[in-house]
Amino acid sequence: MLSKRIIICLDVREGKTTKGIKFKGNIDIGDPVVMAREYYEQGVDELVFYDITASSDKRDIIIDVVGNVAKNIFIPFSVGGGIRTLDDMYKVLNAGAEKISVNTAAVLNPELISQGARVFGSQCIVLGMDAKRIKRSDSIPSGYEVWINGGRTPMGIDAVEWAKKAQDLGAGEICLNSIDADGSNEGYELTLTSLISEAVTIPVIASGGAGTPEHLRDVFVKCDADAALIASMVHYGHYTVGQIKASLAKEGIPVREFI
């Protein structure tokens, strides 16, 4: 049976891992290659690296990180952050990433999704989406709006509509991050995740808010998410991947046994 995936997210700034709270106040917490190796050995199913390096002249550092990760771990991992062109995608994939995540650049230039899918295949293209709750309106009927620039700029675009459009353009997967829940450790945004999961046929990764294994259970059971992104609950040592999986397995949720 297909397992629900546990994906660990590592925010990387200038080659170091950070974990931000509500996109602000990032603190350095480690070497991404060492952390990736540790999580690989704990049995994580997949990894995501988000490059949050601000200055453009230091962006190539992430390519070295990707190369070193790829030499050490043999599970899929994706890279996002600052990917704007097919050439950016090529560099990351060539360095050993399985997938590329596009967010801001795809909202500003949706063709990036279709071009990437055509050249590298849909399975490579993950749409990263940051969504925030808002009053329902004619332009935002779902009540969730798409934001870009790391959650700083509202776009007046409906999250559900954008998810459907991205799928039509050729995105192979959607990583859905709730700005409201991000960093709260109080659980995923279940309403948002269900809305998106029901609107598309491609896999949906729930992101933002995980603090306990019960939060993952809820998003798998109630929202039919295909994968759950976690960060601080493992980065700060509250749980190991094994503990999370054991807890989910006890609830009858299919997870990959690390054998």
Place this chain on the structure above:
Amino acid sequence: MISIIDYKAGNLTSVERALKHLGVPCRITEKPREIASSDRVIFPGVGAAGKAMEVIRSLNLDKVIHDVIARKIPFLGICLGAQIILDGSEEDNATCLKIIPGVSRRFPDVGVKVPHMGWNNISIGRSHPIFKDINPEAQFYFVHSYYPEPENHENIIATTHYGITFASVIGGENVIATQFHLEKSGRNGLQILKNFSEWDGKVE
């Protein structure tokens, strides 16, 4: 020396990195002469069948692939490499390499998400040297929208359930091919790659 056939597929370097990690000598090559002179051949793959076949023909790789298989050199297909060894594919209506009789089909609409993406089990129907030291409960990493459907039952080595039951490992004589990504399936994927690097191409 293992040759990894270079037809511009996406996962070439991942396969190479995995073999290097195992200490297995390998090279990525599109040169028919190098491929023909290797001990084993890996045929990787990511992407669309039609485009892949176009590149294979333009580089004259179809002839050398048939040649090494005829000479009983152990041959491993991965992902798309497991599909285009069949006669054809529903994807792009491609005519493929006709090494194993059958076609690749798109997952039917049976209420499961397509692509089939993530870790899934395999049910081993025929014992094979590549499964040495593999726990039957082990899961492997899949990403695909089309699946191989060999015509003859004897070419189905293992199956996987996802909405339907499909052939996830196919083979015959010195040819073996996995729909899942060995290079991305953690230590079990590495173990199968290692087993392949030691396989003499014979099945008991």
